[in-house]
Amino acid sequence: MLSLRGMGGLIVQKYGGSSVANADLIKNVARRIAGVHESGTRVVGVVSAMGDTTDDLIALAKQVTADPNDREMALLWSTGEVVTAALTSMSLHAMGYEAVALTGFQAGIRTNALHTKAQIVDIDPVRIRRELERGAIPIVAGFQGWTDDLDITVLGRGASDTTAVALAVALRADRCEILKDVDGVFTADPRLVPQARKLDVISYEEMLELARAGSQVLHPRATELGEAYGVPIVVRSSFHEAPGTTIVRGDQMPMEGRRRVRAIAHDLDVGRITIGGVPDRPGIAYAVFHPLEEAALNVDVIVQNVSHDNVTDISFTVGRADLDKAIRLLRPVAQEMGAREVSSSDRLAKISVVGSGLAANPGYAAKMFGTLADAGINIVSITTSEIRITCLIDEAHVPPAARALHQSFQLDE
Numbered sequence: 001m002l003s004l005r006g007m008g009g010l011i012v013q014k015y016g017g018s019s020v021a022n023a024d025l026i027k028n029v030a031r032r033i034a035g036v037h038e039s040g041t042r043v044v045g046v047v048s049a050m051g052d053t054t055d056d057l058i059a060l061a062k063q064v065t066a067d068p069n070d071r072e073m074a075l076l077w078s079t080g081e082v083v084t085a086a087l088t089s090m091s092l093h094a095m096g097y098e099a100v101a102l103t104g105f106q107a108g109i110r111t112n113a114l115h116t117k118a119q120i121v122d123i124d125p126v127r128i129r130r131e132l133e134r135g136a137i138p139i140v141a142g143f144q145g146w147t148d149d150l151d152i153t154v155l156g157r158g159a160s161d162t163t164a165v166a167l168a169v170a171l172r173a174d175r176c177e178i179l180k181d182v183d184g185v186f187t188a189d190p191r192l193v194p195q196a197r198k199l200d201v202i203s204y205e206e207m208l209e210l211a212r213a214g215s216q217v218l219h220p221r222a223t224e225l226g227e228a229y230g231v232p233i234v235v236r237s238s239f240h241e242a243p244g245t246t247i248v249r250g251d252q253m254p255m256e257g258r259r260r261v262r263a264i265a266h267d268l269d270v271g272r273i274t275i276g277g278v279p280d281r282p283g284i285a286y287a288v289f290h291p292l293e294e295a296a297l298n299v300d301v302i303v304q305n306v307s308h309d310n311v312t313d314i315s316f317t318v319g320r321a322d323l324d325k326a327i328r329l330l331r332p333v334a335q336e337m338g339a340r341e342v343s344s345s346d347r348l349a350k351i352s353v354v355g356s357g358l359a360a361n362p363g364y365a366a367k368m369f370g371t372l373a374d375a376g377i378n379i380v381s382i383t384t385s386e387i388r389i390t391c392l393i394d395e396a397h398v399p400p401a402a403r404a405l406h407q408s409f410q411l412d413e
């Protein structure tokens, strides 16, 4: 296989939806991509759909049917990125550059058949290589691929990042840059916490936990791919040239950064389901979660209470868009097992602290709960991982919770 490493290097640059939201912004992106090309570094562009296009397409489908089929949804969604790729390439032509817009299919991105949440099976970027060899700039429509049956698929919401990192892996690029309307990864969402600071470096592991905790800076699957294949990822602004945040392996982190809470994340996309009065016997959790897994619904914050008189409650969260579907799947299951009720809430949110030192230090959990208590915020449930503590709280409490935690974990300084 021909390697494109060396010779001035190769980078993959991905531009997000708000960076390509109108014609002027697309011209700006074309200028930036041209700038990299001019510097002697080969560049592959990956673009998202313009602005809120994907949301608009979803709303449009809902006007036609309450239950759009996944295959057609994927085809519909894939059009947004194709529009941006074509316009970006045309804009490069207008500036005098050789460029070629490619769909996911033309870029050789083969996926499985989970149409709207497809996973990449492999990438054969022959066409991209050919274009690079003749000195052209490939502009790839993010977020999409194709199956053995020649169906067009999409990789799940926000997954143009995944396209970019996967292409960087397949092309053995020197790095993958994710260019956005934010300057990098912050200690908290600056819209909620004015004191939030940009981090210069963060580990893949911390980035992954931040994404799982609701940070939308970088798609979790993109982070996982970057870590698995050791591709350096840089998150930076598409509007100016500041260096942004570099995502590196944990052992390459500066000593100081390793042992503390690094950031606060929040997630409003939380739908909670509780199955009340479940008989406490073997196989019940499997009966509940198996159908959700089969439907590829992401389940999180699972809590099962200690049982009284052999009856218990099971609670968990899903994305709000999946709430109705999950309830539909669970009603018959709950009825069959003789559960009392299935109830739900779409008013809860997750607030999390993330940092590599958490597992080793129980003081962090106490500090988090104490901070929320002092702020008068009730915790509905709690989950932890090695490097994350997440509390489910009322969504209205997210801004004060984020500010209080940012301060008590000394991220303000």
Ligand code: ASP
Pocket (backbone or CB within 6 Å): 016, 017, 048, 049, 054, 055, 080, 142, 143, 156, 157, 158, 159, 160, 161
């Ligand atoms: N346009 C898709 C979405 O909004 C993919 C992306 O932007 O990364 O989910």
Ligand code: MG
Pocket (backbone or CB within 6 Å): 017, 048, 049, 051, 054, 158
């Ligand atoms: Mg988008």
